[in-house]
Amino acid sequence: MNESLLVVVSLCSLVLAVVALVVALTVSRRTAKRGAGDDTDAVPADVQGLRQEVSALRVEVSDALRHLSVVRYDAFGDMGGHLSWSVALLDDAGSGIVLTSIHGRSEARTYAKNVANWTSDAVLSPEEQEAISAARPR
Structure with missing residues (x-):
C-alpha cells in the first residue's frame, strides 16, 4: 500500500x-x-490624461521666469560690503530682464535691461553678464 x-x-x-x-x-x-x-x-486612460497634462505644463512653464542669478559686488573701490547687485530673471529661452542696483555713498541707482536669447541690445556690465551666465542652465 x-x-x-x-x-x-x-x-x-x-x-x-x-x-x-x-x-x-x-x-x-x-x-x-x-x-x-x-x-x-496598455496604459489606462487616466495615466494617458496625466501624461498630456504634464506635457501641457512643460510648455507653459517654459515661459516662466525660472532661471535666476544674483551677483553682489562693490561698484566703487572705496565702498565695502558688496552693496551693489545685479539679478537676472530669465525663462527657458533666455528672455527676461536684468536688474542692477549701484550703491554709492550718497545715492543708489537702479537699472533694468531687457534680455533676449541670453543677451541684451543694451551694453551690459561684467556683473550683469555674469548674472546672465550664472542663470543659464548647464
Whole structure:
C-alpha cells in the first residue's frame, strides 16, 4: 500500500507541475502580445490624461521666469560690503530682464535691461553678464 500511495503522490505532483507549466506559458504569451503592440493601448486612460497634462505644463512653464542669478559686488573701490547687485530673471529661452542696483555713498541707482536669447541690445556690465551666465542652465 505504501508503494501505491507513493505512485499516486508522484503522479499528482507530475500533473500539478504540468498544469503550472501550461499556466506559466499562457501568461507569458499574453504578456508578450500586450508588450508587442503600442504601449499607449496598455496604459489606462487616466495615466494617458496625466501624461498630456504634464506635457501641457512643460510648455507653459517654459515661459516662466525660472532661471535666476544674483551677483553682489562693490561698484566703487572705496565702498565695502558688496552693496551693489545685479539679478537676472530669465525663462527657458533666455528672455527676461536684468536688474542692477549701484550703491554709492550718497545715492543708489537702479537699472533694468531687457534680455533676449541670453543677451541684451543694451551694453551690459561684467556683473550683469555674469548674472546672465550664472542663470543659464548647464
